[in-house]
Amino acid sequence: MLITQAWAQGAGAPLGGGIESMLLIVLMFVVLYFLMIRPQMKRAKEHKTLLDGLQKGDEVVTVGGVLGRISKLNENYVTLEIANNIEVQVQRPAVQVLLPKGTIKNIQ
Numbered sequence: 001m002l003i004t005q006a007w008a009q010g011a012g013a014p015l016g017g018g019i020e021s022m023l024l025i026v027l028m029f030v031v032l033y034f035l036m037i038r039p040q041m042k043r044a045k046e047h048k049t050l051l052d053g054l055q056k057g058d059e060v061v062t063v064g065g066v067l068g069r070i071s072k073l074n075e076n077y078v079t080l081e082i083a084n085n086i087e088v089q090v091q092r093p094a095v096q097v098l099l100p101k102g103t104i105k106n107i108q
Contacts (some may be wrong), residue, residue, distance in 0.1 A: 002100070012021075012038070023078075025067060037084065042061060042073070047093075049073060050098055051092055051093065051095060052094070053098075054078065054098070055070070055073070055075060056070055056071065056072070056073060057069060057070060058070045058098055058099075059098075059099040059100075059101065059102075059103050059104050060069060060078075060095045060096075060098055060099060061093055061095075061096055061097040061099060062080070062090050062094045062096060063094045063095075063096050064094070066080065066082060066088065066090070067103075067104055068080030068081055068082040069081045069089065069104060071087060074090065074091075075091065076092055077089050077090065078090055078091075078092050078094075078095060079107065
């Protein structure tokens, strides 16, 4: 008896469900764009601007949490002075944050 009712309901269903499902998929992509893709592109653009603006003497924090002052710049690498006469070379994209001048006091 239940199977007969299911067939009866399926035969009389309207065929216009395709447009609503397409609109739902398009709406999901629009929401995905504004919630995930657009903010990520904005952060990537800001990080590229930060990396292009690096100068000798800037105080930075790397992705690994190392604080240091830039002593040498290359197009691919940055040399950070993390203590007196101790330098570390990191890749340029590893620089995460540019600190205000005078934040690091112990490096002279």
